[in-house]
Amino acid sequence: MSKFDYDNVAGNHYDKYNSKNPIAAYLVGGFLRNFLDLVDHSKARDVFEVGCGEGHLSLAMLRKGLTVRGADLEDSVVRQANEAAQSEGFSEPFVVRDLYELSKDEASAELVVCCEVLEHVPDPAAALQVLAGLARPWLLVSVPREPIWRGLNMVRGKYLPDLGNTPGHIQHWNRKAFVDLVSRNARIEEIRTPLPWTMVLCRCD
Numbered sequence: 001m002s003k004f005d006y007d008n009v010a011g012n013h014y015d016k017y018n019s020k021n022p023i024a025a026y027l028v029g030g031f032l033r034n035f036l037d038l039v040d041h042s043k044a045r046d047v048f049e050v051g052c053g054e055g056h057l058s059l060a061m062l063r064k065g066l067t068v069r070g071a072d073l074e075d076s077v078v079r080q081a082n083e084a085a086q087s088e089g090f091s092e093p094f095v096v097r098d099l100y101e102l103s104k105d106e107a108s109a110e111l112v113v114c115c116e117v118l119e120h121v122p123d124p125a126a127a128l129q130v131l132a133g134l135a136r137p138w139l140l141v142s143v144p145r146e147p148i149w150r151g152l153n154m155v156r157g158k159y160l161p162d163l164g165n166t167p168g169h170i171q172h173w174n175r176k177a178f179v180d181l182v183s184r185n186a187r188i189e190e191i192r193t194p195l196p197w198t199m200v201l202c203r204c205d
Contacts, residue, residue, distance in 0.1 A: 030194040035115070035142070036060060038190060038201040042138040044111035050102065050131060051117035052094050055081030058113075062090050071097035071107065099127055104134060111138040115199075119143050119169045125181065132185040137205035139186055146172040148196040173198065 035057065039047075045066055049058045052070030054077050061068045062085065072078050075096045082092040097107075099121070112135040118124045131139055150164030159165055165172075173181065178198045179191060186202035193199070 034192040046110040048109035049113040115142040132204040135204040142199040
């Protein structure tokens, strides 16, 4: 049985990348700026995104001229990602895979990206071990920063019965707790905290 066999909500429960809300657009803009800054810092040209979703981050890197491949657990979002890539003249770089089934032959890269995924998995420590094994040597990960994430959800009147917890988020970290978790498997190079996320670039050599 896969370690990903669990009851959960896959993909983006809220499509933050295409939100018309000006505050949400501002926050996502900050996320993307910091993300692309860290990608540039790595100087990697070959990228594999684990948990690519609809392909928003991968497409941003493809537009920069990087070689990008990726995988997601859900075939519906992989189809969307490939359709989006094709619409911009790229190939179909995304496949359906369980994180724990990714092999080094197919998924290792100069830079491995895993953003907005670890909060969904039942064993994030084991997932980070897999990711570190794929990175040659760079790993870029991000998660929602708690309790700010829940607080912002409640301010906008969302998920109030669950105290602002987004459906499918079964792990919760503040900045220190997440950095401590990542540092068990990799050497931290840079930490960014675009509201309301924690984003870490690290080396796994």
